Amino acid sequence: MTIALSMLSTGISFLVLVLIFRPLERCFPAKEQAFFRPAWLTDLAFMLGQYLFWTGMVFATLAFLGNHLTAFIPDGFHAAVREQPWWAQALEVIVLSDVLIYWGHRLQHRIGFLWRFHAVHHSAEHLDWLAAHREHPLDTLYTVGLINLPAFLLGFPLETLAGLVAFRGLWAIYIHSNVNLPLGPLRMLIGAPELHHWHHDRARDAGNYANLSPLMDLLFGTYRHPGHEPEAFGVKEPMAHSYPGLLLDPFRKKR
Ligand SMILES: [Zn+2]
Ligand SMILES: [Zn+2]
Numbered sequence: 001m002t003i004a005l006s007m008l009s010t011g012i013s014f015l016v017l018v019l020i021f022r023p024l025e026r027c028f029p030a031k032e033q034a035f036f037r038p039a040w041l042t043d044l045a046f047m048l049g050q051y052l053f054w055t056g057m058v059f060a061t062l063a064f065l066g067n068h069l070t071a072f073i074p075d076g077f078h079a080a081v082r083e084q085p086w087w088a089q090a091l092e093v094i095v096l097s098d099v100l101i102y103w104g105h106r107l108q109h110r111i112g113f114l115w116r117f118h119a120v121h122h123s124a125e126h127l128d129w130l131a132a133h134r135e136h137p138l139d140t141l142y143t144v145g146l147i148n149l150p151a152f153l154l155g156f157p158l159e160t161l162a163g164l165v166a167f168r169g170l171w172a173i174y175i176h177s178n179v180n181l182p183l184g185p186l187r188m189l190i191g192a193p194e195l196h197h198w199h200h201d202r203a204r205d206a207g208n209y210a211n212l213s214p215l216m217d218l219l220f221g222t223y224r225h226p227g228h229e230p231e232a233f234g235v236k237e238p239m240a241h242s243y244p245g246l247l248l249d250p251f252r253k254k255r
Contacts, residue, residue: 007052010051010052014047017129021177021179022035024177025179028179028181030180030229031178033128038125038126040126043130046135046246047130049243050133050140057137058140066152069152073153089156092154094212096154098213100149101147102220104142105209109204109205116250119239120247121134122204124200126233127233129173129177129178131176132176132177136247136250138250147211172211174193175192176196178193180192180194187214189215191210191212194229197229198224198225198230200233201230202232202235204235207222208223240252
């Protein structure tokens with residue numbers, strides 16, 4: 001894709017996201033917050049970096065790794081998977097992927113080396129649809145790799161899962177948005193911004209690690225819904241503030 005074309009598609013994605021999320025944030029705000037809140041430009045830089053450069057790099061790296069992983073899959077395994085009814089295959093992919101990413105995410109909060117990269121996402125002190133894009137590219141590689149690993153191992157090519165990947169992407173943006181919809185108990189099944197906002201509480205072990213459905217948090221005892229917004233978002237340790245600074249932050253010697 002030419003640079004002009006990818007810039008055009010990035011511009012269109014930005015407009016579509018504004019058109020979807022801005023009215024929601026105006027009508028059902030979780031907190032009083034201006035559109036151009038502090039660090040807006042930093043998060044915009046993360047979005048542009050992701051759309052114009054990093055996402056392509058991440059998928060190229062995963063395709064490369066995938067080609068090498070294929071050698072370890074026993075002959076006939078994919079054929080056996082495909083003999084099952086379609087709904088069983090779909091269920092396996094979604095459940096395995098949710099279990100894997102739930103524990104993968106908990107490890108990011110537990111292991112210092114993984115936290116260095118994941119802390120970039122948590123350094124956001126203002127949450128909205130744009131802050132969802134604040135993610136270190138190596139964190140994206142880890143997360144997208146884990147989410148898609150079961151589908152890959154079971155023999156589903158990435159392209160057939162494009163719909164699910166796109167839906168997950170949009171949902172990830174939604175749960176960061178400055179929105180509080182009156183969903184009631186439905187939030188336990190499909191997730192909600194007020195749950196993920198608590199995940200962004202300054203306490204590193206605040207809970208709500210699930211990616212799509214909070215069922216994993218309910219199952220493993222990390223579901224948290226105090227019924228109000230956290231006082232402050234962010235991390236306790238000192239971190240860089242600029243886009244280049246945050247990209248380099250995981251490699252800095254930590255005090
Ligand atoms: Zn996290
Ligand atoms: Zn988040």
